[in-house]
Amino acid sequence: MRRAWHGIVDFVVGDEPWIAVAVVLLVAAAALGAQLGDDAWWILPAGVPAALWISLVRARRATERQRSS
């Protein structure tokens, strides 16, 4: 059961858990914005590229560390 759960998590989350965490936080923020009655449609279109950019920069740093070691 535990292996199956790990398999599902690995399948959805992949090799970069940050993306999953960021998406959940962004969707929660958008839900909060919608509940408060704000015009919150911009949260996801603005937050999604920002989250991916952070992940890409992390990958670039990892590659550079690999190169220098």
Next chain:
Amino acid sequence: MTGNLLVFLGAALASAVEMVETLTIVLALGVSRGWRAPLQGAAAALAVLVVLIAALGSTLEAIPLDLLRLVVGTLLLVFGLQWLRKAILRASGLKALHDEDEAYAAEIAAAEAADRPAAGLDRYAFVISFKSTLLEGLEVAFIVITLGANQGATAIAAAGAVVAFVVVVGIGAAVRHPLSRVPENTLKLVVGLMLTSFGTFWAGEGVGLDWPGGDAALAVLIVLTAAWSWAFIRLLAREPRTVAA
């Protein structure tokens, strides 16, 4: 109408990418160990996937739309961003491009080194073919189910996957060689764009956001996602770096 077309295209392109990778493995097994066991393995995996899509697709369509869009939109967004991330890293030179010819050669070497049965089913070829078809196919199944269920168009998404299957397998059977000329990373990038845009749109609808322009916002999201993805590739590709696999 446009939404259904995008669902069809998204499912077809995603399926094509995964099927090209599976085809490479099945071809290598068939050429090096005979065709019977690899084809049986692939057929068995396809049967499992068809049952999965039929069962889950109809189940998901029964869930209230807002809840479905929230859960599936979020999952699709995570999944789409993973595809997009990988494609951007490859396009900008930070990650090695997937080489079908190299994968084919490695698979042939492994297949020729493995033990062969004196008689009966070649278990090695069956299991490798089954596993690779099932694993790559699960991604296709996930995309077909989520795109289809959210749009109420599982049959259309499945049709996209079937068309991709016929085209990829047809070409593969004709040329008997891995489809190394397929611009795999570009396809992956396009699929990532579509999944990310669909995921953003549906997750937003699921939490009760009012998109400016209603359904037309989906097309705007696709254009925006393409624009910032292109910008990210340009920014990351500015400096030459060591390629990491």
